Amino acid sequence: MSKIPLIDLKAQYATIKFEIDAAIQRVIETTAFINGPDVQTFEQEFARYCGAAHVIGVASGTAALQLALQACGVQPGDEVITVAHTFCATAEAIVHVGARPVFVDIDPQTYTIDPDEVARAITPRTRAIVPVHLYGMPADMDAIRALAQQHGLVIIEDAAQAHGATYKGQSVGTLGHAACFSFYPGKNLGAYGDAGAVTTNDPALAQRVLALRDHGRAVRPDGKRAKYEHDQVGYGERLDTLQAAVLRVKLRHLPDWTARRQAIAQRYLELLADVPIGLPFVPVDRAPVWHLFVIRVPHRAEVQAYLAAQGIETGIHYPIPLHLQKSFANLGYRAGDLPHTEAAAQEILSLPIYPELSEEQQARVARALRAAAHELANRP
Template sequence: MIPFVDLKTQYLSIKDEIDTAVWKVLDSTQFVLGNEVTAFEEEFAAYCDADYGIAVNTGTSALHLALLAAGIGPGDEVITVPFTFVATVAAIDYTGAKAVFVDIDPTSYTIDVTQIEKTITERTKAILPVHLYGQPADMEPILEIARRYGLTVIEDAAQAHRAEYKGRRIGSIGDIGCFSFYPGKNLGAYGEGGIVVTSNPEYARTMRMLRDWGQERKYHHVLKGYNYRMDGIQGAILRVKLRHLDKWTDVRRSHAALYDKLLANSGVTTPTVMPYSHHVYHIYAVRSPQRDALQQKLHEQGIQTGIHYPIPVHLLAAYQGLGYKAGDFPNSELVASEELSLPMCAELSEAQIATVSESVKEGIKAL
């Protein structure tokens, strides 16, 4: 079997470092927040070229706190895309605000910046671009629009650790950046985790309180907050893995280049890297009109794949209340019907990539 991701092999490659870090936390008994989390916050914020990092329990919590810190609440609107993981929209909903969708660009799969301005109303308070699959959204036009209309820009960077836009690290380009450390991410915890980065001290102060029951010091609750704290063990693990992220990212990009070469003229559409983008390939996404049949062929060959994502958020049953219908966002709907995620992790071998690529070509021919 060729796995979609190989967390066990990755763990074994850094086992001594991880085990030492975990035992250090167990010995310290700093199980919630603590010194390891604080150190990780500082290290990851610096890695993103941001001044502050606020570590939390999930990427969803990161998005929620970012929106709250920006003052988003009931009656407000936040512009984002329907082609994303549901957490992007759920976090907007948690604040009482409404998600207003803009379709994706059919080449980059990120927000179509030419469609943003016409969706702005007097209730719009923020733009929330998603750096999907590890490819940055086109940030300069987004920032220019935001400046003209006085809007906050919150980056959903859950899939974009180490990605860059025109040489700038993702997460520090907008006002606030939000990352997930779900285990399968390019930088993954051994459980759940997330972080918010910003260079705005007031946003940082607010989010730091909100993640810990709204208290600035113990039992002095300034705000109505949440229990969104990061565990000490996860902070320690992420510190270890952050030291390897550059190397792992280089390998992912090398794997993607090999896929590109082997899948040329194969009958599937391979990813397009935009000229402004340093793509980090959280997902290596190909497209085929016969996606489901191709996925079945690969499954029969022992190749794990994924679909990210089969239903755009505007068509999910849970979000019918937003008032959208099939046909409203044709690019999102088309990509959702064709996208197939091939195995992608630093632990894959070139031989495995060659096997996957050959199986894709054979699968397409057989359809």
């Protein structure tokens, strides 16, 4: 019985090997490893893809978050409202700029930040909101934007999992003051190492991120950055040229890959419609890009073991909410503080979804899940 992995990067590489190998070879031959032409070209291409005015390539999604927060003026003493149902980097970046993450609960249907909870959490110290478009599903941005406007807050989208997703027809990455993307290898648009980007429509904000990513270098009269002249203390968080070259190849395929993910998700919804499990919900005003296809099952450990015995790998994104992680214990949260987040963490299960997943593999996953649900339902 062949295995069905949660994600299959080898299968993807096989479909683009010649393009990728040529792109990498080109960078090596030109030795343009740092700030090479592929970086700027990728930034322009990704800007076009998102419909954003500016894209600044950086070393990871985590760096994107930290630099965006800092460039937006978030500083020690500020509070930043976000979710605990996300990857730890969302909140780590807030801590690294000296601010305090304020965790609020999610809407249990979309797993994204609940705007009513945001409204309740705003204090005079609140400086920013970081909605996370988790699993590729855009958050409820109109409600968040209304709150931000009313209270003079900054919105920084965590779009690490949502390349190309749209909210009311508008691409994520353009729905706040700045947005942060991750190109971690397993993401919908993944590099062959760490990489990320900040997008924004604000030219001054773009300039601040540009300076921060590269040691705060001064801008010379010709517009180029000075080599050994620094206006501020920055970071070494540039986007690597080799990664930019890989990303340029993959970006060309992303619209097809996204369409394929959407077709697979639709088929899962049909194949699993009558199975007693919780299926993802898609609000009419959002077009998710299905970074993950997440179901809910009460007996998760048994279902996961049943699928594993059939050679089917699944995942849990994420098993421990951030407010209950040791790393954030000093914030003083307790079990019970975020009921929807905590309930989700107990039951969520991510099924294999990637463009190369065949119809036959997907049918196998659905059959196994149906059998597992049946067996558990008939258990004495």
